[in-house]
Amino acid sequence: MAGTMQAYRILEWGRPPEVVDVPIPEPGPGEVVVRVAGCGLCHSDLGMMQMPREVCESLGWQVPFTLGHETAGWVAALGAGVTSCAEGDPVAVVSPSSCGECSYCIRGQDNCCPKGLAGRGYGRDGGLAEFVRVSSPRGLIRLSGLDPRTAGTLTDAGATAFHGVRRVVPRITPGGVVVVIGAGGLGSFALQYLRHLTTAQVVVIDTDATRRAVAMELGAHNAIAQIGASTAETIRAMSAGGLGADAVLDFVGTDSTIAAGIAATRAGGAFALIGAAGGKLDAAWFDALPKDGEIFTFQGSTISDAHDVIRLAEAGAIRNDVETYTFDQVGQAYRDLEAGGLRGRAVVVLDDR
Ligand SMILES: [Zn+2]
Ligand SMILES: [Zn+2]
Numbered sequence: 001m002a003g004t005m006q007a008y009r010i011l012e013w014g015r016p017p018e019v020v021d022v023p024i025p026e027p028g029p030g031e032v033v034v035r036v037a038g039c040g041l042c043h044s045d046l047g048m049m050q051m052p053r054e055v056c057e058s059l060g061w062q063v064p065f066t067l068g069h070e071t072a073g074w075v076a077a078l079g080a081g082v083t084s085c086a087e088g089d090p091v092a093v094v095s096p097s098s099c100g101e102c103s104y105c106i107r108g109q110d111n112c113c114p115k116g117l118a119g120r121g122y123g124r125d126g127g128l129a130e131f132v133r134v135s136s137p138r139g140l141i142r143l144s145g146l147d148p149r150t151a152g153t154l155t156d157a158g159a160t161a162f163h164g165v166r167r168v169v170p171r172i173t174p175g176g177v178v179v180v181i182g183a184g185g186l187g188s189f190a191l192q193y194l195r196h197l198t199t200a201q202v203v204v205i206d207t208d209a210t211r212r213a214v215a216m217e218l219g220a221h222n223a224i225a226q227i228g229a230s231t232a233e234t235i236r237a238m239s240a241g242g243l244g245a246d247a248v249l250d251f252v253g254t255d256s257t258i259a260a261g262i263a264a265t266r267a268g269g270a271f272a273l274i275g276a277a278g279g280k281l282d283a284a285w286f287d288a289l290p291k292d293g294e295i296f297t298f299q300g301s302t303i304s305d306a307h308d309v310i311r312l313a314e315a316g317a318i319r320n321d322v323e324t325y326t327f328d329q330v331g332q333a334y335r336d337l338e339a340g341g342l343r344g345r346a347v348v349v350l351d352d353r
Contacts, residue, residue: 001024001026001033001077001131002023002024003023003024004021004022004024005023005024005129005130005131006019006020006021006022006327007019007021007022007129007130008066008068008128008327008330009064009066009067010049010063010065010067011064012063014050014052016049017049024130025125025131025132025133026077027078027133028079028080029079029080030079030080030082030137031079031134031135031136032077032078032079032085032136033076033132033134034071034074034076034093034131034132034133035073035074035075035076035130035131036068036071036073036128036129036130036131036132036350037072037073037074037147037148037149037349038071038073038151038152038350039068039070039071039072039126039127039128039347039348039350040068040071040152040156040157040345041070041346041347042157043276043337044122045069045121045334046334046337046338048122059122059123060123061118061123061124062118062123062124065121065122065125066121066125066126066132067121067126067128068121068126068127068128068129068348069095069119069121069122069156070127070155071093071095071120071127071132072090072091072092072093072148072149072150072152072155073090073091073093073127073148074088074148075087075091075140076131084137085137089142090143090146090148091140091141091142091143092140092143092146092154092306093120093132093134093141093152093155094138094139094140094141094303094306095121095156095301095306096110096111096113096116096300097113097116097118097119097120097139098110098111098113098115099113099115099116100136108302108304110302110303111163111301111302111305112299116300120134128327128330128348129350130350139303141306141307141310143310143314144314145314146314148351149347149349150322150324150347150349152347153322153345154306154310154313155306156301157186157189157345158189158313158318159302159305159306159309160186160274160298160300160301161186161187161189161190162189162193162301162305162309162312163301163302164186164190164249164272165190165197165249166308167270167272167296168247168249168270168294169197169198171246171269171270171294172194172200172247173200173246174199174200175200175201176200176201176239176240176245176246176247177200177201177203177235177238177244177245178201178245178246178247178248178249179205179245179247179248179249179261179264180194180202180205180215180220180249181227181248181250181257181275182250182251182252182275183206183208183211183212183214183215183220183223184206184211185344185345186275187206187215188211188215188218188321189309189318190251191204191215191218192218192318192319195218195219196317200246201221201238202219202220202221202222203220203221203223203224203235203238203245204220204223204224205223205225205226205227205231206223206225207227209225227256227257227260228256228260231260232260232264235264236264243267244266244267244290245266245269246266246269247271247272248261248262248265248270248271248272249272251274251275252275252279253274253276253277253278253279254275254277254278254279255280255281256279257275257277257279258279262283262288262295265290266290267291267293268290268291268293269290270293270294270296271294272295272297273295273296273297273298274298275298276298320344321343321345322344322345322346322347323343323345323346324349325346325349327348327350329348330348333346333348334346
């Protein structure tokens with residue numbers, strides 16, 4: 001395994017990433033090295049490229065590091081003591097990092113692990129390279145049937161959307177209305193989970209006509225373009241008794257989507273803020289918020305979420321739309337992602353090289 005490989009790395013804060021040669025990682029005791037088949041690109045990568053140095057350093061991130069946190073491939077080398085996987089196993093790499101030992105990890109809330117602030121692709125070496133080192137086999141999910149070149153997106157976009165859906169499911173009643181605001185990468189996964197896990201009427205709100213059409217193809221019952229002061233009324237009119245939505249999942253997160261989403265949530269319903277647009281809600285507790293409602297904020301996903309999503313995909317229950325690029329096109333792939341208009345998640349395939 002000795003030798004060098006190409007990697008797409010942030011070399012210094014505030015400078016565009018570059019393809020450079022780095023040593024192929026060797027697995028230490030308990031570690032696994034994975035040969036990367038493909039790595040999905042995430043909007044948060046674009047944010048990292050411009051993040052102020054102070055923020056990155058406060059998160060414990062170190063430059064240089066290789067980008068990419070939606071990785072899948074094949075086990076290439078095992079560190080001393082690793083017996084739970086074998087060379088050649090096709091695997092997806094869990095996206096968020098966690099220690100496995102703290103009180104959060106023990107409770108299965110590894111998405112809240114304090115050691116997860118830095119991880120593969122954000123402050124540590126990630127998957128936009130020929131090989132990636134994984135600190136423990138608990139970060140690997142064995143694939144049976146899924147193509148490792150494109151399965152990586154399920155571990156981040158797929159799992160984060162799943163976490164949000166899993167949180168709201170207890171508030172969803174048979175035949176109730178569930179609203180998905182934003183039918184991009186995460187929202188289009190969320191609506192598919194809702195169709196499989198509940199009997200709710202799934203209403204998608206997106207200003208983009210193409211995304212609305214795709215949402216209907218993926219199983220949404222309704223797709224509307226309108227978001228604003230009258231949204232709540234529209235949603236109430238669709239719900240039994242005019243009560244409003246059992247749950248609203250906001251994958252956008254602006255002031256207006258939050259206000260409209262909260263207003264559309266029925267008493268006893270749930271509102272999930274997952275989109276990272278940085279919106280705020282100015283609301284008095286009595287009239288503006290749903291009585292006995294549950295409101296929760298973005299918290300990534302757990303290892304168990306990623307396992308469940310991979311199993312749903314293997315069962316053929318969800319569609320994972322991707323647009324593939326070669327490693328030589330990684331810069332272009334990020335430019336396309338930034339420009340918007342991609343039909344599926346951008347994935348850099350390394351195995352074709
Ligand atoms: Zn991401
Ligand atoms: Zn932990």
